Amino acid sequence: MKLFIDTANPAAIKDMMELGVLDGVTTNPTLVSRENRPFMEVMLEIAKLVEGRPVNIELVTEGVDNMVKEAKEYAQLADNFVMKVPMSKDGLVVVNRLAVEGIQTNVTLTFSPAQALLASKAGANYVSPFVGRLDDISHYGMELVGQIVNIFDNYAIDTEVIVASIRNPLHVLEAAMMGADIATIPPKVVEQLTEHPLTHIGIEKFKEDYKKIPKK
Numbered sequence: 001m002k003l004f005i006d007t008a009n010p011a012a013i014k015d016m017m018e019l020g021v022l023d024g025v026t027t028n029p030t031l032v033s034r035e036n037r038p039f040m041e042v043m044l045e046i047a048k049l050v051e052g053r054p055v056n057i058e059l060v061t062e063g064v065d066n067m068v069k070e071a072k073e074y075a076q077l078a079d080n081f082v083m084k085v086p087m088s089k090d091g092l093v094v095v096n097r098l099a100v101e102g103i104q105t106n107v108t109l110t111f112s113p114a115q116a117l118l119a120s121k122a123g124a125n126y127v128s129p130f131v132g133r134l135d136d137i138s139h140y141g142m143e144l145v146g147q148i149v150n151i152f153d154n155y156a157i158d159t160e161v162i163v164a165s166i167r168n169p170l171h172v173l174e175a176a177m178m179g180a181d182i183a184t185i186p187p188k189v190v191e192q193l194t195e196h197p198l199t200h201i202g203i204e205k206f207k208e209d210y211k212k213i214p215k216k
Contacts, residue, residue: 001175001176001180001181001182001183002023002024002181002182002183003016003021003022003023003182003183003184003185004022004023004024004025004026004054004056004162004182004183004184004185005022005024005025005026005184005185005186005187005190006025006026006027006031006164006166006184006185006186007025007027007031007186007187008027008031008032008034008035008042008043008046009031009034009035009187010042010045010046010049012187013025013046013049013050014049015187015190016187016190017049017050019190019194022050022053023053023182024050024053024054024055024056024182024184025046025050025053025054025055025056026056026084026106026128026162026164026184027043027046027055027056027057027058028058028084028108029058029060040077043055043057043078043081044077044078047077047078047080047081048078050080051080052080053080054080054081054082054104055078055080055081055082056081056082056083056084056106056126057074057081057082057083057084058084058108059071059074059083059084059085059086059094063090064090064093064094064097067085067090067091067094068094068097068098071083071085071094071098071103071105072101072103075101075103081104082104082105082106082125082126083098083103083104083105083106084105084106084108084128085098085105085106085107085108085124086107086108086109087107087108087109087110087111087115087119091107092107092118092119092122093122095107095119095122095123095124096122096123098123099122099123099124100123104125104126105123105124105125105126106124106125106126106127106128106162107119107122107124107126107127107128108128108130108164109128109130110127110128110129110130110148111129111130111133111134111144112144113144113147113148113151115127116129116148116151116152116159116161117151119159120152120157120158120159124159125159125160126159126160126161126162126182127148127159127160127161127162128162128163128164128184129141129144129145129148129161129162129163129164130164130165131144131145131163131164131165131166131167131171132165132166132167132171133165134165135167141165141171142163142171142174142175142178145161145163145174145175145178145180146178148161149161149178149179149180153179160181160182161180161181161182162180162181162182162183162184163175163180163182163183163184164184166183166184166185166186166189167189168189168192169189169192169193171183171189172185172189172193
């Protein structure tokens, strides 16, 4: 399973790159707004920072023609931009048109297996089920991931499943066990994944025991 980081903060991206586990980046307008810098300035810095790895950039215009135009403009600025297209009837049209142009897309805000299936048929490279938001309204978000993975496996669909809106390490573990292609993880959860109380206890024990070893 590939690991993306869900942030627009270059420092957080660099931290995950240093771990040697970063496969890509997802962003959205909310994340970019936290940087208090111009939108495209941030996005281009990220694209250059992780050159060769996908960087998901949100389309924010309305209407099919405007979204297609926006996507084409972004595609000219960085060859690793993936266009995030919100799931809707218009969004599917946009995805279909961009697929013909060879521009990669990620259909976001996906909350049902039927939506994911339609996105794949339209030509999406990625589809993003938002598990945390389903959990927030008392639905088991990871069940959706399992359903999508199962459908895609049934028909050898190439669209990759990005588990999004991840809130905790358990979401990452379940995504891997279900066979999702990608988990996109907030920096806080990346940090949590590196830690375990028994690891810390073991390290401290080894340090104390090392001090007991005779120097000569």
